Amino acid sequence: MDLTAPVLTGYGMWAPVAWLAAFVAATIVVYLLWKTGESSYKKGTEQGRPYLSGNAEPEKGAVHIRASNLYWGFLQALKGYYDAIVPLHTGILTDYMIWFVAVTAVLLVIVGVLS
Amino acid sequence: MTLADFIVTNSPALVVAIPLFAAFTCPAIGRISAVARNLWVMGAMVVTAAVAFILAFRVFSTGTVIYVFGAAATHLAVPLDSGGIPIRIIFTVDAMSAFMEIICAIVGTSVLLYSLSSESKNTSLEGYYALFLLMITGVFGMVSTGDFFNFFVFLEILSLASAGLIAYRIDGGLAVEAALKYFILSTLGAIFVLFAIGIYYGQYDALNIAMIAQRMQFTMLDKIALVLLVAALAMKCGAVPMHFWTPDAYSMAPSSVTAFLVVASQASLYGLFRVVFTMYNITMNCVTVGWIIIILGVLSMVVGVTMAIPQKDIKRLMAYHAVSQTGYMLLGVGVGLAVLGNATLTSAFGFMAMEGGIFHIFNHAMYKGLLFLTAGAIFYRIGTRDLNKMGGLGHTMKYTMIFFIIGALAIAGIPPFNGFASKLMIYESVYLFNPILAIIAMVVSILTLASFVKVFHSVFMGPQLPEYADVKEAPLPMLIGMGILAALVILFGLFPQPVVDMLVSPAAHALADQSGYIASVLGGT
Numbered sequence: 016m017d018l019t020a021p022v023l024t025g026y027g028m029w030a031p032v033a034w035l036a037a038f039v040a041a042t043i044v045v046y047l048l049w050k051t052g053e054s055s056y057k058k059g060t061e062q063g064r065p066y067l068s069g070n071a072e073p074e075k076g077a078v079h080i081r082a083s084n085l086y087w088g089f090l091q092a093l094k095g096y097y098d099a100i101v102p103l104h105t106g107i108l109t110d111y112m113i114w115f116v117a118v119t120a121v122l123l124v125i126v127g128v129l130s
Numbered sequence: 131m132t133l134a135d136f137i138v139t140n141s142p143a144l145v146v147a148i149p150l151f152a153a154f155t156c157p158a159i160g161r162i163s164a165v166a167r168n169l170w171v172m173g174a175m176v177v178t179a180a181v182a183f184i185l186a187f188r189v190f191s192t193g194t195v196i197y198v199f200g201a202a203a204t205h206l207a208v209p210l211d212s213g214g215i216p217i218r219i220i221f222t223v224d225a226m227s228a229f230m231e232i233i234c235a236i237v238g239t240s241v242l243l244y245s246l247s248s249e250s251k252n253t254s255l256e257g258y259y260a261l262f263l264l265m266i267t268g269v270f271g272m273v274s275t276g277d278f279f280n281f282f283v284f285l286e287i288l289s290l291a292s293a294g295l296i297a298y299r300i301d302g303g304l305a306v307e308a309a310l311k312y313f314i315l316s317t318l319g320a321i322f323v324l325f326a327i328g329i330y331y332g333q334y335d336a337l338n339i340a341m342i343a344q345r346m347q348f349t350m351l352d353k354i355a356l357v358l359l360v361a362a363l364a365m366k367c368g369a370v371p372m373h374f375w376t377p378d379a380y381s382m383a384p385s386s387v388t389a390f391l392v393v394a395s396q397a398s399l400y401g402l403f404r405v406v407f408t409m410y411n412i413t414m415n416c417v418t419v420g421w422i423i424i425i426l427g428v429l430s431m432v433v434g435v436t437m438a439i440p441q442k443d444i445k446r447l448m449a450y451h452a453v454s455q456t457g458y459m460l461l462g463v464g465v466g467l468a469v470l471g472n473a474t475l476t477s478a479f480g481f482m483a484m485e486g487g488i489f490h491i492f493n494h495a496m497y498k499g500l501l502f503l504t505a506g507a508i509f510y511r512i513g514t515r516d517l518n519k520m521g522g523l524g525h526t527m528k529y530t531m532i533f534f535i536i537g538a539l540a541i542a543g544i545p546p547f548n549g550f551a552s553k554l555m556i557y558e559s560v561y562l563f564n565p566i567l568a569i570i571a572m573v574v575s576i577l578t579l580a581s582f583v584k585v586f587h588s589v590f591m592g593p594q595l596p597e598y599a600d601v602k603e604a605p606l607p608m609l610i611g612m613g614i615l616a617a618l619v620i621l622f623g624l625f626p627q628p629v630v631d632m633l634v635s636p637a638a639h640a641l642a643d644q645s646g647y648i649a650s651v652l653g654g655t
Contacts, residue, residue, distance in 0.1 A: 016628055016631070016632075018628055020628070022627050024555050025478065025479055025482045025558065026559070026562060027558055029551060031545065031624050032625075034545055035546055035624065075522070075593040076595045076596060079521040079591075080587070082442055082518050082520075082585075083517075083518050086580070089580075093436070096436070101440075103371075104377075108311045110374070111311060111375055114372055118371060119322070119357060119361040122422060123354065123357045126353050126356060126357050126419065127354065130353075
């Protein structure tokens with residue numbers, strides 16, 4: 016058994032070990048480039064403090080961008096979709112049952128009559 | 131007969147009997163001490179997993195294993211005086227069943243190990259472990275049995291135990307409400323299954339899957355039974371638009387239970403595939419039913435991931451992703467089914483699509499189980515599932531963060547993790563069937579990555595928050611449970627082809643080979 020054999024999809028292939036070797040090689044190159052840079056950072060000095068246009072640093076908790084603030088633009092762009100799909104998730108058991116029975120009925124028509 | 135021979139011969143029965151016995155004796159052992167109870171349940175799980183591996187090895191090396199309860203010899207499926215009908219309860223463990231048993235064994239062991247720590251602060255643990263072992267029994271039974279009424283019984287055992295565990299934390303009544311929804315929907319689904327079984331029994335005088343498959347005429351009654359089974363089992367595996375129970379149940383159950391609920395849902399998916407491939411196969415209109423499964427898959431992928439993105443509860447978000455990932459499995463296997471009647475298309479891409487879908491079942495169980503366990507570790511330490519209240523945990527929960535990254539990259543289909551290999555197989559084969567479907571699948575993967583970037587940022591990034599200054603890393607047993615799954619995610623990602631050759635391809639062949647399944651049971655007179 017060849018552990019490193021690639022996956023042949025019939026259309027292409029995937030060789031993870033070769034990918035990993037390339038990834039490691041690229042990482043080494045990046046590391047060597049990084050090592051040639053000048054190290055000027057001094058831990059525990061003014062360099063480590065954030066500069067906020069001269070304002071005092073806010074509380075740590077206030078700096079963190081919370082989950083609700085992320086992807087606002089995406090949600091806004093798909094507002095029409097979300098306005099339609101979110102209300103369907105009512106949390107009401109009878110609604111869940113209606114969906115289940117309705118899908119069964121539709122499938123009965125498709126399979127029973129059309130096929 | 132030596133003990134080894136006894137175990138090997140009776141392994142199909144033992145994978146169900148051991149957890150069942152351990153479940154009912156657990157409350158009694160728990161009266162001795164908590165340590166004795168933990169050793170008892172963990173020991174039972176490890177032995178069950180070992181027997182499951184022995185059984186799987188036997189199946190993959192020698193072929194389908196038949197186990198007839200009550201017969202003079204375990205392979206005598208059809209008694210001489212039964213009129214040619216296999217009347218006894220028969221377990222038929224082919225490569226697809228063995229594949230599912232391996233998943234159940236790995237995830238069950240990891241989750242139970244994790245539970246030893248994650249649930250240690252709770253009361254009524256005897257009940258918790260008893261119900262958990264009943265879940266294990268239910269899944270092993272569903273994937274092993276060759277008798278359709280037996281399948282219904284194990285489905286019910288699984289549903290009842292799952293409902294009990296979803297309600298376990300009560301949580302001001304919210305968990306009980308989620309369990310009630312799951313329980314009632316499951317019961318409705320089970321009634322559908324039972325009704326379908328009645329139809330088969332009325333027509334074919336048989337409950338055995340192989341016997342029903344052999345006599346299948348695809349009458350109008352068979353069509354009704356098919357629809358009832360497809361709807362019920364698709365609902366149980368969380369396919370859109372019957373997925374509504376999933377975020378409720380997955381988010382309110384303890385994370386260890388949620389991780390195993392993923393496997394429980396996959397057992398229903400297995401049931402769905404068994405029905406359409408083994409019982410009906412090309413006697414039905416494969417194109418129509420295949421497209422039904424494909425559409426359910428596409429809806430699940432799209433609605434699941436888009437509903438995940440705005441979620442603020444980490445487990446609800448992950449639950450929607452579970453729905454989305456189920457869509458990939460439905461898509462891959464649905465494409466395989468749609469072209470089943472066409473040998474040219476099946477060999478060109480249909481079989482690869484099936485392999486991709488089946489491989490994704492395995493991968494999903496590993497990385498989604500891992501992700502739910504990381505969510506549980508976070509909840510264990512900070513006591514909230516609200517993403518808006520989290521931040522900076524990467525400073526203190528470094529190992530949990532690493533495990534989360536591994537799971538998140540795998541679910542998003544980023545190389546070299548296991549999710550990429552199965553998704554690539556699905557993308558490329560489905561592209562040859564219908565390019566639009568493949569493009570949708572790829573876009574869903576990108577949205578999945580975006581969603582998990584949000585979770586990663588919200589939970590682990592940012593400065594250490596004052597309220598979580600004293601938070602520690604998750605306890606060792608929880609880390610080991612996560613570590614086992616993370617190691618498999620990496621291992622199966624780096625070496626996918628041996629997994630495909632040894633497990634996935636035989637499972638796909640077994641699923642598609644209806645005549646082989648029938649012959650393995652009815653040829654044993």
